[in-house]
Amino acid sequence: MPRSFIAGVGMYVPENVVTNFDLMKYMDTNDEWIESHTGIKERRFAKRLGETTATMGIEASKKAIENAGLTAKDIDFIIFATITPDYQFPGCGVLVQRELDMRDIAALDIRNQCSAFIYALSVGDQFIRSGMYKNILVIGSEKQSAWLDFSTRGRKVSTIFADGAGAIILQATEDAEKGVLSTHLHSDGKGAEALASVNPGTHSNHWNKDAADYDDAEIADTFISKKMIDKGQIYPHMDGNAVMKKAIVKLPEVINEALTANNKTLEDLNMLILNQSNLRIAEYVQKKLGLADDEVFTNIQRYGNTTAASIPIALCEAVQQGKIKKGDLVCLASYGSGFTWSSTLIRW
Numbered sequence: 001m002p003r004s005f006i007a008g009v010g011m012y013v014p015e016n017v018v019t020n021f022d023l024m025k026y027m028d029t030n031d032e033w034i035e036s037h038t039g040i041k042e043r044r045f046a047k048r049l050g051e052t053t054a055t056m057g058i059e060a061s062k063k064a065i066e067n068a069g070l071t072a073k074d075i076d077f078i079i080f081a082t083i084t085p086d087y088q089f090p091g092c093g094v095l096v097q098r099e100l101d102m103r104d105i106a107a108l109d110i111r112n113q114c115s116a117f118i119y120a121l122s123v124g125d126q127f128i129r130s131g132m133y134k135n136i137l138v139i140g141s142e143k144q145s146a147w148l149d150f151s152t153r154g155r156k157v158s159t160i161f162a163d164g165a166g167a168i169i170l171q172a173t174e175d176a177e178k179g180v181l182s183t184h185l186h187s188d189g190k191g192a193e194a195l196a197s198v199n200p201g202t203h204s205n206h207w208n209k210d211a212a213d214y215d216d217a218e219i220a221d222t223f224i225s226k227k228m229i230d231k232g233q234i235y236p237h238m239d240g241n242a243v244m245k246k247a248i249v250k251l252p253e254v255i256n257e258a259l260t261a262n263n264k265t266l267e268d269l270n271m272l273i274l275n276q277s278n279l280r281i282a283e284y285v286q287k288k289l290g291l292a293d294d295e296v297f298t299n300i301q302r303y304g305n306t307t308a309a310s311i312p313i314a315l316c317e318a319v320q321q322g323k324i325k326k327g328d329l330v331c332l333a334s335y336g337s338g339f340t341w342s343s344t345l346i347r348w
Contacts, residue, residue, distance in 0.1 A: 003181075004125045005175075008066070011167070014056070023155075026151065034159045039278065042301075056141050060166050061139055065169060070169065076103070076133045078102075078107040079109075079120040082109070093109050112338065115185075115341060117312055121180070124136040138168050140311065149235040160277075163306065168315070184261070190339075193237070251333055252285055271295060271323065272289075273318060278305070282298050299314050307336070329347060
């Protein structure tokens with residue numbers, strides 16, 4: 001059975017740099033608080049017009065395809081991971097297929113939030129192993145600035161999330177010394193509303209009868225209303241403490257799960273890349289696992305949390321900076337809304 005390997009990487013981030021000081025113009029917050037709680041100093045926001053989740057994914061894809069020595073016509077499957085699609089439907093995958101003038105290939109969209117990229121990589125890995133596809137384009141892209149609440153009310157969320165895209169090419173290899181060794185996917189829906197974008201939606205508060213943020217009887221049966229907008233219920237909601245408490249437990253577990261499944265130990269690991277959700281979580285996991293600074297790659301300080309895009313952006317930068325080399329053992333791991341968490345172990 002063939003194994004998949006990452007043949008090319010690419011990334012795209014918008015030119016517009018937004019610092020913590022810039023956000024202070026719109027909300028009651030400060031640079032020291034944001035950096036001390038999240039590690040973020042600046043992030044990128046896409047242009048309101050002209051840049052979309054799909055267009056950023058396309059730019060990252062072009063670079064990944066070129067890096068792999070391919071053309072768009074060589075791609076036979078697209079997997080697009082995002083929580084901020086251009087349209088409610090159709091998904092972004094078909095927009096990539098159209099704009100890159102690809103063949104009439106399959107396009108699959110995945111919505112697993114911060115875990116979406118590893119989930120997407122796992123799906124691609126299985127298709128490569130089955131022999132069904134040969135050149136799979138996996139994209140993670142987000143334009144989250146378009147739906148954030150840039151007021152004091154929304155500061156717990158809007159100071160964290162940002163825009164950008166990353167992409168990889170998965171190909172088959174018979175080389176037992178490289179490629180994706182295994183993937184590990186998990187979920188626990190008991191915490192689904194701790195980090196969620198609930199409205200507008202079709203739930204009619206069915207799952208949120210006791211959730212203080214969403215239990216207004218006047219809007220419970222409405223898909224979207226003026227009152228819902230006025231109350232800020234159309235914006236993402238996050239219980240940061242609940243997310244962090246779960247993340248610092250599940251991330252070390254799923255990393256060790258990947259290592260154990262392949263008869264490896266932490267001493268064998270050359271690089272760990274987590275989804276860039278919070279620098280404090282990354283620091284805790286690094287300390288918990290006893291890893292050195294050069295064994296954990298972070299860039300949330302400059303890009304913020306780009307959700308589905310954060311791992312491929314970080315992976316691309318680590319490769320470009322020579323921090324991942326041929327033969328290295330690399331672990332990617334993520335945790336986020338759902339709750340979902342995942343990992344993959346790769347021999348580069």
